[in-house]
Every structure is written in structure tokens, then in C-alpha cells.
Amino acid sequence: MSTPPGSGAPSTAYWFDDSDPAVPLLQAVRRFRRADEEMRRGMETDMDVNATDLEALRHVIAHERAGTPVTARGLSGHLHISTASTAKLLNRLSESGHIRRRPHPGDRRSVIVTATEHTHEEVRGWLSPMHQRMLQAARDVPEESRQAVVDFLDSLAESLIPEPEDGDG
Amino acid sequence: MSTPPGSGAPSTAYWFDDSDPAVPLLQAVRRFRRADEEMRRGMETDMDVNATDLEALRHVIAHERAGTPVTARGLSGHLHISTASTAKLLNRLSESGHIRRRPHPGDRRSVIVTATEHTHEEVRGWLSPMHQRMLQAARDVPEESRQAVVDFLDSLAESLIPEPEDGDG
DNA sequence: AAATTTTACCTAGCCTGGCTAGCAATTCTG
DNA sequence: CAGAATTGCTAGCCAGGCTAGGTAAAATTT
Numbered sequence: 001m002s003t004p005p006g007s008g009a010p011s012t013a014y015w016f017d018d019s020d021p022a023v024p025l026l027q028a029v030r031r032f033r034r035a036d037e038e039m040r041r042g043m044e045t046d047m048d049v050n051a052t053d054l055e056a057l058r059h060v061i062a063h064e065r066a067g068t069p070v071t072a073r074g075l076s077g078h079l080h081i082s083t084a085s086t087a088k089l090l091n092r093l094s095e096s097g098h099i100r101r102r103p104h105p106g107d108r109r110s111v112i113v114t115a116t117e118h119t120h121e122e123v124r125g126w127l128s129p130m131h132q133r134m135l136q137a138a139r140d141v142p143e144e145s146r147q148a149v150v151d152f153l154d155s156l157a158e159s160l161i162p163e164p165e166d167g168d169g
Numbered sequence: 170m171s172t173p174p175g176s177g178a179p180s181t182a183y184w185f186d187d188s189d190p191a192v193p194l195l196q197a198v199r200r201f202r203r204a205d206e207e208m209r210r211g212m213e214t215d216m217d218v219n220a221t222d223l224e225a226l227r228h229v230i231a232h233e234r235a236g237t238p239v240t241a242r243g244l245s246g247h248l249h250i251s252t253a254s255t256a257k258l259l260n261r262l263s264e265s266g267h268i269r270r271r272p273h274p275g276d277r278r279s280v281i282v283t284a285t286e287h288t289h290e291e292v293r294g295w296l297s298p299m300h301q302r303m304l305q306a307a308r309d310v311p312e313e314s315r316q317a318v319v320d321f322l323d324s325l326a327e328s329l330i331p332e333p334e335d336g337d338g
Numbered sequence: 339a340a341a342t343t344t345t346a347c348c349t350a351g352c353c354t355g356g357c358t359a360g361c362a363a364t365t366c367t368g
Numbered sequence: 369c370a371g372a373a374t375t376g377c378t379a380g381c382c383a384g385g386c387t388a389g390g391t392a393a394a395a396t397t398t
Contacts, residue, residue: 025307042331087377110376135189140324152318253386278347
């Protein structure tokens with residue numbers, strides 16, 4: 001083995017066995033996750049909203065663009081917070097001018113949430129250049145490796161699902 | 170054409186132009202991110218600690234394994250929370266039996282944080298099978314595509330760094 | 339080496355953003 | 369149509385951030 005037991009462990013690769021050629025891939029994944037977190041933090045700071053509110057805005061905008069507008073209920077589900085917390089969130093975001101509540105055309109109990117034009121611009125300002133760069137990164141992946149990348153990512157996603165404890169039946 | 174302008178947009182690919190062959194890669198990235206979030210949520214629930222505390226435990230354990238133990242200060246920096254909040258966090262986690270404070274051998278102001286054996290086991294129970302699966306996923310990437318994967322991920326990470334506003338200069 | 343500044347950590351007390359409970363309006367169902 | 373279910377709201381609680389301010393130890397200056 002490459003990490004001699006009992007010796008001072010290497011500083012970069014905590015858990016890892018350096019000799020495994022698969023390790024650099026997981027290290028790259030780790031770097032990506034870190035960068036993702038930092039990006040979110042930067043965006044929160046810049047737009048002066050918390051993480052949940054930011055994700056809410058992102059969701060609202062995405063659905064607005066897709067023409068499948070979002071209700072308070074739907075938002076609550078997406079964010080995994082209660083409908084009560086969602087009501088508070090909507091209050092915050094409408095007071096700060098980020099979103100607007102609109103009546104749902106087909107259900108008078110329900111509320112449609114839309115982003116204000118200002119919010120659209122603000123988010124576009126952040127996301128669209130970022131998105132362009134990400135798209136370019138994806139285009140730079142050689143044709144013959146694209147499927148491998150997709151498979152790897154999906155396989156990773158699969159890895160994160162906990163193995164079902166073999167219970168009774 | 171794939172996304173007829175003005176028509177009702179497709180539900181899966183909000184922002185995307187389906188015709189770009191790079192898009193499936195970003196969609197896979199998105200699926201991975203989602204899975205990652207869900208994994209964390211599951212772990213929080215299962216171990217009955219909040220996200221910050223969980224990340225703290227992870228960090229402590231990783232550093233413990235690497236033989237570079239972590240101080241309260243270091244933890245505070247890693248988590249991006251104040252030293253005061255870190256003190257509270259350490260109180261929570263030591264009351265719940267997850268960690269222990271130890272004197273720093275070389276600096277009597279400082280505190281070394283270690284995880285209890287129980288915590289090590291608990292985290293190992295979650296992470297090491299997951300890690301095995303991730304490692305397998307990485308090994309399954311064909312040799313000739315590995316570099317492309319690493320490059321893509323690093324390039325994505327790079328993409329997340331906001332472009333420097335061209336200011337005065 | 340004495341005095342000063344900086345650093346690591348702590349407690350006290352505040353505020354934001356979750357939560358449950360409970361209500362009104364609307365829609366669905368038998 | 370009566371009763372059950374669903375959507376969203378307010379009220380009020382609590383966890384987990386924060387700033388302010390204190391002490392002890394270490395580092396730096398004089």
C-alpha cells in the first residue's frame with residue numbers, strides 16, 4: 001500500500017490511497033463541490049439574500065422561463081420547508097422587491113410566484129456568464145469522452161444513495 | 170428545431186438549448202448536485218445533527234485521520250462562522266457526545282477538537298461504503314477518458330468563479 | 339523584562355429563519 | 369350538497385447564526 005500505516009498521513013489526500021488511479025477523479029469532484037459552495041456564498045452576499053431565498057429565486061426564474069410557473073406550495077416542496085416558512089419567505093422576497101405574488105388563474109386558493117424584472121436581470125447577470133463558461137467547459141470535453149463523463153456523474157449520483165439496510169422481508 | 174422560440178418551453182431543460190451536444194453533460198452535473206444535497210439531508214436526519222455540525226464532524230475526522238488535528242479557530246475558518254458560533258457548536262457537539270475538546274500541546278490558549286470513537290464509527294458507517302462506491306465509479310471510467318473528466322470538473326470549478334468586473338485599473 | 343498588542347476562546351444576549359398550531363377560503367368527493 | 373382535503377396565511381416558539389465584550393496566553397515592542 002502507499003500510505004504506510006502509522007506514518008504521518010499525507011496532507012492533501014486524507015482518506016485516499018494515492019496509488020489508485022481513480023483517486024484524482026474524486027479529488028476533482030471535491031474541488032468542484034468546493035467551488036460550487038463558494039460560488040453560492042458569493043452570490044448570497046452579492047444579492048443580499050440567504051441561501052434558501054436564493055434557491056427560491058433560482059427555482060422561480062427557471063420555471064418562469066420554462067413557462068411552468070411555480071406556486072407557493074411547489075416552492076415549499078422544492079425547498080423542503082413548511083408552507084408556513086414559505087409564506088414568510090415570500091413575504092421577505094416581496095418586501096425586498098424580488099418577487100410578486102399573483103393569483104393562480106385556475107385555483108383561487110393558490111398563488112403564483114413570479115420574479116420581478118430587476119431580479120431577472122440580477123440573476124441573469126450572475127448566472128448567464130457562468131452558464132456560458134460551463135457550457136464551454138462541456139463543449140471542450142472531447143467528443144469521445146462525453147458519454148464517459150455523463151456515466152461517471154450519474155454513477156456518482158447513484159453512489160450517494162445509501163445502500164438499503166437489508167432489513168426483514 | 171429543438172426549442173421553438175416562443176412556444177411552451179420543454180419541462181426538463183429550462184435554460185438549455187437541447188440541440189447543443191454539451192447540454193447532457195451539464196444536466197448530469199445538475200443531477201449529481203441534486204443527489205449530493207439529498208445525501209447530506211439524509212445524513213443530517215440520520216445522525217440528528219444540522220448541516221454545519223455535520224460538516225464540522227466531517228472536517229474534524231478528516232484532519233484527525235490525516236494527523237493534522239483541528240483547532241476551534243481552524244474549524245471556525247473552515248465553516249465560515251464566527252469563533253463565538255464555533256464555541257456554541259463545540260458545546261452542542263460535546264454535550265451530544267460527538268466530539269471532545271483537548272488542550273493544544275504547544276499553545277495553551279488553543280483547543281484541539283477530536284471526534285469520539287462513536288462518531289468515527291457513525292461517520293465511517295455512512296461515508297466509507299459511499300466512498301467505496303464512488304471509487305468504483307471512478308475506476309469504471311475508461312482509462313482514456315479520465316483526464317478529460319478531471320479537466321472538465323476543474324474547468325467547471327473555474328467557471329463558477331465570477332469574472333472580474335472590469336473596473337478602473 | 340515590562341508593557342502592549344494580538345490571538346484563541348469563551349459567555350451573554352440579540353435576530354433571522356426555520357418549525358408547529360391553528361384558521362379562512364376554496365376545491366374535491368361521496 | 370355536506371364533509372374532507374388542500375392552499376396559504378398569521379401567531380408564537382426555538383435553534384443556530386451574529387456582535388459585543390471578557391480572560392488568558394503568546395507575540396511583539398520598548
